[in-house]
Amino acid sequence: MEIRQLRYFIAVVELGSLTKAAERVHVAQPALSQQMAALERDLGASLLVRSAQGVRPTAAGENLYRHAQTILRQVEQAGTEIKSGHAGESGTVRIGMPATIASMIAVPLLTRLRQQHPGIHLCLFESSGTYLTELLIQGRLEMCILFRDMQTSGVACEALIEESLYIFGAAKVDGKQPKIQSLADLAGLPMVLPSSDQNLRILVQRSFAHAGWKLNVVADIDSLVILASAAAAGLGYTLLPWSAITHLAPGRRSAQCIVDSGLSRKIGLCWPTSLPTSAPALTVRLALTQTVHELVESGRWKGARLHEITNPMHST
Numbered sequence: 394m395e396i397r398q399l400r401y402f403i404a405v406v407e408l409g410s411l412t413k414a415a416e417r418v419h420v421a422q423p424a425l426s427q428q429m430a431a432l433e434r435d436l437g438a439s440l441l442v443r444s445a446q447g448v449r450p451t452a453a454g455e456n457l458y459r460h461a462q463t464i465l466r467q468v469e470q471a472g473t474e475i476k477s478g479h480a481g482e483s484g485t486v487r488i489g490m491p492a493t494i495a496s497m498i499a500v501p502l503l504t505r506l507r508q509q510h511p512g513i514h515l516c517l518f519e520s521s522g523t524y525l526t527e528l529l530i531q532g533r534l535e536m537c538i539l540f541r542d543m544q545t546s547g548v549a550c551e552a553l554i555e556e557s558l559y560i561f562g563a564a565k566v567d568g569k570q571p572k573i574q575s576l577a578d579l580a581g582l583p584m585v586l587p588s589s590d591q592n593l594r595i596l597v598q599r600s601f602a603h604a605g606w607k608l609n610v611v612a613d614i615d616s617l618v619i620l621a622s623a624a625a626a627g628l629g630y631t632l633l634p635w636s637a638i639t640h641l642a643p644g645r646r647s648a649q650c651i652v653d654s655g656l657s658r659k660i661g662l663c664w665p666t667s668l669p670t671s672a673p674a675l676t677v678r679l680a681l682t683q684t685v686h687e688l689v690e691s692g693r694w695k696g697a698r699l700h701e702i703t704n705p706m707h708s709t
Contacts, residue, residue, distance in 0.1 A: 396468060398432045399461040401425055402440070406458050409447040462532035463668050483512030484673035488681075489525040489537035490517065492617040494660065497636035497694055498538075502684045506677065513673050521615065522592055529665050535674040536681075540592040542659040542700065550661040553685050557696035558593075560652040561621070561638050562630035573630070576654045580606035583629035585620055588613040592658065597632060600656060617641065632656065635695040653696075 404414035405425070415422040433440050440454035450458055469485065490499065499517060506513050518525070518534065525537040530547055542552035560573055564583050571582065580601070587594045594613075601608040611629050614620040621641035624631040632654055633641075662681060664670060670678075688694040 394432060394435050396465070398428050399465055401428050402432060402454075403458065403461050403465070405429065405441065405448055406450050406454065409449060411443075411448055459532045459667075466532075466671070467669070482510055482673075482676070484671060485514045485516060486536075486671070486673050486677045487516040487518065487534045488677065489528060489534045490519055491522055491525070491538065491540070492519050493634050493637045494538050495519045496617075496640040497634075497688065498681070498684060501688060502681055505680050505684055509680065510676055513676060515677065523590060526663075529663060532665060532668055535668075535671065536662060536664040536678060538660060538681075539663050540658050540660055541663070542661040544666075547666055548663050549666050550663045551682075552700035553660050553662055553682065554689060554694070554697045554699055555657050555659050556634050556694075556698075558596075558632040558654050558656045558658065559635055559638060559696065560630055560650060560654050561633050562624035562650055563627040564624075564629050565627060570650070573650045573652050575652070576600065576656065577604065577606065579630055581609050583609055583611045585612045585614055585623045585629040585631050586610050587615050587620065591615065593632060596656060596658060634697075639695075659700075 401414065401418050401420070404417045405411060408414045408417065411422055411425055411429075415425045418425070420428075429441060436453075436457070438453040439451050440457060441448050442451055495517070499519075503515060503517075506515055518528070518537075520528075522539050525534065525539060526548070528534045529537050538553070539550070541550055544550050560576065560579065562585075563570060565571075566582065571578065573579065584597075586597060589595075589598075598608060612623065614623060617637060618641055620631055621633060621637060623629065624633075630650070638651065662678065664674070664678070685694075686699065689697045689699050
């Protein structure tokens with residue numbers, strides 16, 4: 394098994410096509426197919442299933458994919474550290490964040506790293522918590538911020554903050570905008586929320602069900618920008634953290650209803666327990682927790698309360 398074969402294999406799995414993978418790794422497709430066949434012979438297992446719809450990994454292939462990600466990342470990091478002579482001060486770190494968190498923390502974190510650790514190259518992915526968790530378990534991310542604060546199978550989690558959610562919108566009922574003072578006032582009113590598998594939707598559904606209130610969702614919207622815009626346009630009420638309202642509806646907030654809903658969500662920094670943590674990843678983890686502290690303590694992250702954070706440099 395060779396390093397180049399692992400690179401080829403990763404490309405095939407991620408692209409689902411031998412032709413596209415051959416273009417990515419700059420080899421002829423017949424040569425790539427031969428390398429994949431050789432890899433299967435060396436390991437004594439079928440790694441790929443070929444069909445008219447493309448190529449997908451077998452169970453053994455999925456296992457190899459996770460290991461290959463780790464191996465190649467360690468090889469890359471070893472080369473970077475040896476060349477630079479500064480372990481932890483250089484290398485690539487991949488981190489994921491939901492859109493509401495990225496709107497608050499991404500730029501301050503990037504600024505801190507550029508100023509204090511210019512040798513670290515940050516790759517930042519913005520997506521839903523469900524997809525980020527999948528990437529984390531697959532080993533395609535070193536860490537991500539998720540709406541949780543407890544460890545689960547294969548994923549370690551360190552509590553960061555608890556963030557309040559605010560009622561936001563300007564929907565009218567019978568030509569009049571109702572007076573909204575609490576979450577109970579939303580019972581039966583039109584609401585726009587993320588789809589049913591998203592953390593925010595689950596939280597709202599549970600709260601309404603527990604209180605016995607009617608939840609009237611008129612649209613499922615998984616785009617944060619569209620969700621905030623729809624609420625601001627009066628299509629329905631929604632629940633968002635203050636950071637999202639500030640970034641996505643500036644200048645329009647005075648005309649909207651903004652009320653503390655009494656609901657909050659816990660946010661944690663997570664990383665896979667099955668993979669070793671690189672020195673650059675530990676550096677980014679510490680920089681991220683420091684950035685969160687500064688944003689909350691300075692009052693720039695309104696509605697956020699700090700958890701007691703252990704020293705992430707001691708967590709592996």
